[in-house]
Amino acid sequence: MYYLKRTLTAFATIFFVTVFLFLLLQVVPGDPVLSRIGMDEMEFNPRLVEQLTREFELDKPIIERYTNWIFRVVKGDLGNSFNYSNYTVNELIAQRITTTVLLAFLSLILVIIIGIPLGILLAKTEDTLGGDLLNAFSQIGLALPNFWVAIIALWLFGSVLGWFPIRGRIDFNNLALTIRSLILPVVTLSIGGIASVARYLKTSLIEEKEKDYVIVAKSKGVADSTIMKKHVFRNSLIPVTTVIGLLFISLMTGSIIIENVFSLSGLGSLLITSINANDYPVIQGVVLYYSIIVVLTTLLLDVLYVMIDPRIKLGKRRD
């Protein structure tokens, strides 16, 4: 019942996102026809203006447009782009989704393989000079805006040292270029996540270490390393799992800016281009993709969390 309820809520959320977004785009000032053909043709080519208005269905009432759109979406058709005159929204998204998912996924891996050991190190070195320094670095990592880090990284590693291309390209026929193109964006995107996972894990470990069962285990003579490995670390990872899930969402959305700085052709850069061009079908399509990813990830997290701690399902957990 819990899973069914949660799944229905997820679908309802996606539905409300589509309605809200559709209405929002009608309110925001902007004329897709003007963006497509420019000022001169708007003025001197009324026939083309009329044709495009009809083609974009801008002459139809909002409800009719929304119903037409949502019925097409249910069938898997996100419509045609206003801006890219010869491409469907599905084609445009398909061309770019790999870049965005790859960027987010690789960043997540980096966050895990650096963030978790760093969190343990922070917990272990608490109250030492080294620990304070690490702590300060992790705070800086959290505070730095990733677009700023991206620009600095581009300048230092791309321009001054020349180690990486300024403008990346994801091309599986050229694996070396793809890897070199991904290193800076992935590292930049991960910095905030690494800091946040490390700090979260550190707090969780310290809290866990002070719990009664740890004291009991110690009094029974169980070795510190065994307590850490078998009990404290495992228990501390449960809340971190949730954070990592939410981080994936944050990395997906964070890539919108990073893709633009590194000129990578992903969903984020497509979204920015489409907003500038008032390309409603593409904006709707990309945001729908993002909301599906967000909703599915949170759904998955909820399910995982219940599997880890069944008290949530029963609504019994109070702490």
Added chain:
Amino acid sequence: MKKLVISILILVISISLLGCDNASPSDNGDNGEYIEFIAPIRIDFSSIAPNVDVSAITKSVLRNMHDALYKYNSETLELELSLAESVVFEDDNRTITFKLKEGVKFHNDQEIKASDVVYSFMRLGGYTEDQTEVIDSTWYNLLNADDENGPGSIEAIDEYTVKFVLAASAAPSYFSTIHHRFADAFIIPEGLSNQDMERNPIGAGPYKFVEYRVSDSITFERFENYHGELPQINRVEFKIYNDDNAQYLAFRTGEVNMLVLNPANYQEVKAMDGVEVIEGLSQDIRQIWLNQREGSIFSNPLIRKAVNYAIDKQRILDVANGGLGSIHHTHLSELNPAYNHNLENVYYTDKELAIEMLAQAGYPNGFETSLSVVAENELSVDIATVIKDELSQVGIEVELKVLPWTEYYQVVYRDFNYEMAQLQIVAYPDAYRMLSRFMTTSSNFAGATNEEYDDLIIAAASEGDLELQNEYYKRAQQILVNDATNVFLIDQGVQVALNEGFSGYVNYPFAFTDIASIVKK
């Protein structure tokens, strides 16, 4: 041992990554050097089919791939026949007959025939079976077969002869500037639909299409059977860089060979070794439009003149544009043959005179007004800030209204809901297209009316003698300035840098990055 193996592996991978993708074709067999050129562009194309996407960036790139009946000479910047070897303009000012050059080929090696020309123009007008959407309103109007005053038509007289009869209603407005329209109409093979052209565009220009990666890049290769002089550069790639800083860094590292400069990086790039900076005028006209419709404060010419005397244009150039570019005095660039040089000293900065004029107009203490600006145009916003300060010195208090372009277009440009508005007009080499926007029509942005001006523009449009035509345009500009219709501000200029020994960039009076003009020293 394990650590050592891992370290060696990492080292090997790193070395291979650093080296791998830099491999490029280094020779093409003739004279040993295969020259590649990479140019950055800011935004993607909405279409790569010819003439469909009218944005300046798209045009500036795709022109490399196409050719037309006329084209601009890269040295004189004057129009000359290109795909045609001769042309006859009949005295009726409607009939034009072109004789095509024989043996000229498209990129698919098919010879260009009259039927291709007919198809190309019918497509632009939206008159072919697969192209019912009007691509260019000029050709929709000029080839209109239903024109009651005299139908327009285009026909292939024989394999190499094409005859245009322009629709009688539209012809007078276009006839004097028809050469420019021919130069903008790209010729494509008969029967190729937009769908075909989106995937594999074919033209007859010096470069042929190789590859287009949406939102990433477009690549061309030299067309070895080009009918004109073969360019030196073998392959060109236009890469999209969404971020200006990234473009600049890419130029520094040599990742791209060209950079359009701005006041922030101009000095630094100019000081770089091995970099050639080409400077010129953009020919776009930045100006303040004064809404002079009845009831508006600017319907009084004295106030319009006072505003013209109050603004220090040199300060605008220095503060907002780093001293680059030049000052405008009329609605034409000084490079246009129809430009009136006598207007350069009509308005100079004289704040005392401006205050005096305001007093004469009944505003001894000045007045409050507003200036609408396009938010996306950073330079416009900077200029507006200087103007606000300049006008406040003569008692005119200006409220800045910074509006997003689409809102600006509807509220300010279409509904004329403004007092002062700053708007940049993109330059065309054709004076009629520039000056006709001040004629007394309902769409006249400033709301200016002057019968003498209207008559001069009509006379120029139907005048075949170029000198006389320019004389009419010069007189029309005199009226614009005497009436203080607008405040003409600055031309921000064009500063383009080339690195790695490239040279020869030509600054055209319209959007065109002519790769064929660039050479490697």
